Amino acid sequence: MPNLAPAQSGPWNVEPSGLDLDTAAPADPGPHVLPLAFTPTRERPVRLRARPLRDGIRVPDHRHAWAQVAYTPRGVIQIAVADAAWIVPPSRAIWIPPDVVHSLQVNEPSYLRTLYVHPDVIPAGLDHCRVVEVSALLRELIAAIDVPEAALDAPREHLLGALILDELRRASPLPLAVPLPRDKRLLTLCNAMLADPARAWTLDQWARHAGASPRTIGRLFRQELGMSFVQWRQQVVLAQAIPLASKGYPLARIARELGYRSQSAFSAMFKRTFGRTPSEFFATGPDMPSARADRPIDD
Known part of the structure; x- marks a missing residue:
């Protein structure tokens, strides 16, 4: 699963040439240097x-x-x-x-x-x-x-x-953002859920994992993220579905890997959010890159 970590300092596998970054340390973000x-x-x-x-x-x-x-x-x-x-x-x-x-x-x-x-x-x-x-x-x-x-x-x-x-x-915005908290207890919980979105724990179980009461965790979700635990978890599932669908995984496999008991249950949740089924959402028209697509990265 992709790592939905917030922007932060730390070790990075940075492409050194084609991305044209300056030498500012990640802890002190500098301006992007562009040709x-x-x-x-x-x-x-x-x-x-x-x-x-x-x-x-x-x-x-x-x-x-x-x-x-x-x-x-x-x-x-x-x-x-x-x-x-x-x-x-x-x-x-x-x-x-x-x-x-x-x-x-x-x-x-x-x-x-x-x-x-x-x-x-x-x-x-x-x-x-x-x-x-x-x-x-x-x-x-x-x-x-x-x-x-x-x-x-x-x-x-x-x-x-x-x-x-x-x-x-x-253009209408799509509900694809996964908000991340600043409270360390809630961030620990959110990162654990992001790492294993198929784990079907209840709020009580996740609260025990974070070392806080369910009432405290529920309050932190509303105060820090402006949504309930269930709503945030749904955003995570939607975000994690994207790379799986782009790789051509069958919908049944995507639903299973994200903790849904059936493909129809996952599709129903998806359609409530986007107004379209997953197959309709991920069906894209022809959009071929220009002839310059074979240029090296360090152009």
Whole structure:
């Protein structure tokens, strides 16, 4: 299962070249260093960088002065901030506002398209991290801006960028965030549940594991995370289902690995949350990476 750990300092398997990080220690996150060719400016406010990333790459805590849209037409990535984590499935995108300290993990070989957005052009309302659907129009707009430099003049780049931002503004957020607490007792419990989501313990059993009363744990869930124990556990199950589905696992196996007694019970919970069955949610349209997908990572 993927590790939904919050952004924090510690040992990292960092890709040293293609991810363009500075040498700031993870405990003191520094700005993300990006090649000038991709840095957004007032004259070119929306820039795109596309590249394949190997499985297992982890990027430690960092921040940047611009907003970022991370989009994977192929593969699964994980983004974590201080108090939440998201697993982003194929053909969805995550919006990260400027100056938000975050980390990234690649859970399987992925093709990452990253849009960098200058703060001056960020639409109103996009002030929090969110995962959104990539509509057919947004997919094509991103593909249209992912072309060689010589094929994209400044006026066209401006028009495409403006339409991309309007689509992102209109996109509905998906309930894929797994909020993480700051209280050490509750964080210990949450990390244990994340490591073994199929363990069908009751709140009483998890409370004993954390060394607190069920009433205390229930109160901490509501105070720190704004939801009940059952609601948080459901978010974990949904997040853990994403990498399993992206690997092509049958739905029955996904339900079994996540602790559900039947495929139908898991499907019913999934449809209540997303309004679609798992098979409908994970069915994506054709979205082939551009011809540049075979470039080395350290481009």
